[in-house]
Amino acid sequence: xxxxxxxxxxxxxxxxxxxxxxxxxxxEAKPHEGCERCAELMRQLGAAKERGDANARFEAARAxxxxxxxxERQ
Numbered sequence: 001x002x003x004x005x006x007x008x009x010x011x012x013x014x015x016x017x018x019x020x021x022x023x024x025x026x027x028e029a030k031p032h033e034g035c036e037r038c039a040e041l042m043r044q045l046g047a048a049k050e051r052g053d054a055n056a057r058f059e060a061a062r063a064x065x066x067x068x069x070x071x072e073r074q
Contacts, residue, residue: 029041
């Protein structure tokens with residue numbers, strides 16, 4: 001018979017939780033001048049930043065990087 005499981009409610013840690021910063025590159029985007037799609041995505045990126053929506057910021061920045069008019073990947 002397996003041993004009974006213990007509740008983890010009393011678990012202690014040596015210190016407070018640590019918030020690790022995300023790589024800044026995730027939110028960087030260099031739109032192509034004259035590309036309307038890039039301009040719209042940059043507006044979305046700005047709005048997401050104002051809202052504090054990290055996921056939407058990442059998605060907008062990624063879309064700019066992947067735009068066919070965007071900067072070529074290295």
